[in-house]
Amino acid sequence: xxxxxxxxxxxxxxxxxxxxxxxxxxxxxxxxxxxxxxxxxxxxxxxxxxxxxxxxxxxxxxxxxxxxxxxxxxxxxxxxxxxxxxxxxxxxxxxxxxxxxxxxxxxxxxxxxxxxxxxxxxxxxxxxxxxxxxxxxxxxxxxxxxxxxxxxxxxxxxxxxxxxxxxxxxxxxxxxxxxxxxxxxxxxxxxxxxxxxxxxxxxxxx
Amino acid sequence: xxxxxxxxxxxxxxxxxxxxxxxxxxxxxxxxxxxxxxxxxxxxxxxxxxxxxxxxxxxxxxxxxxxxxxxxxxxxxxxxxxxxxxxxxxxxxxxxxxxxxxxxxxxx
Numbered sequence: 001x002x003x004x005x006x007x008x009x010x011x012x013x014x015x016x017x018x019x020x021x022x023x024x025x026x027x028x029x030x031x032x033x034x035x036x037x038x039x040x041x042x043x044x045x046x047x048x049x050x051x052x053x054x055x056x057x058x059x060x061x062x063x064x065x066x067x068x069x070x071x072x073x074x075x076x077x078x079x080x081x082x083x084x085x086x087x088x089x090x091x092x093x094x095x096x097x098x099x100x101x102x103x104x105x106x107x108x109x110x111x112x113x114x115x116x117x118x119x120x121x122x123x124x125x126x127x128x129x130x131x132x133x134x135x136x137x138x139x140x141x142x143x144x145x146x147x148x149x150x151x152x153x154x155x156x157x158x159x160x161x162x163x164x165x166x167x168x169x170x171x172x173x174x175x176x177x178x179x180x181x182x183x184x185x186x187x188x189x190x191x192x193x194x195x196x197x198x199x200x201x202x203x204x205x206x
Numbered sequence: 207x208x209x210x211x212x213x214x215x216x217x218x219x220x221x222x223x224x225x226x227x228x229x230x231x232x233x234x235x236x237x238x239x240x241x242x243x244x245x246x247x248x249x250x251x252x253x254x255x256x257x258x259x260x261x262x263x264x265x266x267x268x269x270x271x272x273x274x275x276x277x278x279x280x281x282x283x284x285x286x287x288x289x290x291x292x293x294x295x296x297x298x299x300x301x302x303x304x305x306x307x308x309x310x311x312x313x314x
Contacts, residue, residue, distance in 0.1 A: 041304045048297065056284045056293075063286050066224040085229040091212055093253045095276060096308045104276045106254065112229070137228060139284070141213070144254045148279040148299070154304035156272055 004178040016182070020175045027167040031162055033099055037157045040098060044150045051143045058136040065129035072125060076154035087112040089137050101156045103149040108141040110134065212251060216243060221285055225256075240264050244280070244301030250280040258285045262292035 006012045092107040214231035215222045222232035235243045240261045245268065247255050257265065259282035269280055282293040302308050
């Protein structure tokens with residue numbers, strides 16, 4: 001460990017003791033924060049695993065149906081049918097704080113009807129494909145919220161871990177070592193003074 | 207009515223078309239211009255940008271740079287077919303970053 005470059009005085013000793021107390025308290029707080037963030041990550045992982053699987057399965061099914069719809073009828077009719085959607089997905093977005101991590105929140109809201117096109121020129125597969133996508137849209141929005149939160153929390157965990165390690169392995173040991181050094185130095189000075197006084201006393205008596 | 211939602215889909219034609227039918231905005235791109243399009247979308251009104259997961263390698267650098275920003279949220283979605291599963295790989299990377307080990311369990 002490296003000793004801090006300070007003067008060995010009582011004043012510095014007091015300052016360093018205060019710094020050590022603050023560093024120890026900060027270390028404890030950051031460790032608690034790290035634990036809480038980890039707990040959040042575990043619950044997020046559980047939710048994301050299930051949601052992503054569901055979203056991926058539903059989308060793959062919908063894409064296959066859509067491809068079939070285009071193959072069964074004139075692709076231009078399908079293009080036309082999808083170009084003027086009757087449904088609208090709006091989201092109410094906000095920011096929530098998880099242990100000082102700003103995470104997004106989305107509240108999806110679907111309005112309107114999917115089928116606003118004629119049935120004659122479009123395939124039934126198109127209806128089913130769009131229906132499946134509409135069903136999974138809200139879940140996709142929630143998945144976006146969870147995945148972004150995981151990303152931000154992961155970043156914060158990495159940052160907090162670096163801080164905890166810096167305090168635990170660098171700052172606190174350095175201060176502790178410097179305090180010990182100043183204590184030794186002050187004791188040494190005290191012993192030197194005492195010896196000097198005894199010697200002066202002897203000279204005066206002698 | 208198109209152009210009124212705050213969600214958009216970034217991907218090839220075959221991926222964005224079905225979403226257009228449900229009212230999401232579409233931004234067509236291929237691997238050569240996807241990074242540029244994503245850059246433009248990052249300063250737009252959109253809150254969520256779903257992109258084709260096959261573009262993840264091309265967007266990786268860009269996404270890493272904007273890790274701390276909240277909006278718009280870029281989320282990969284599967285492309286047609288089985289694909290490369292970049293979305294799952296990305297999640298595994300995030301989990302490893304957070305807890306040190308990969309505990310992502312692929313739900314069957």
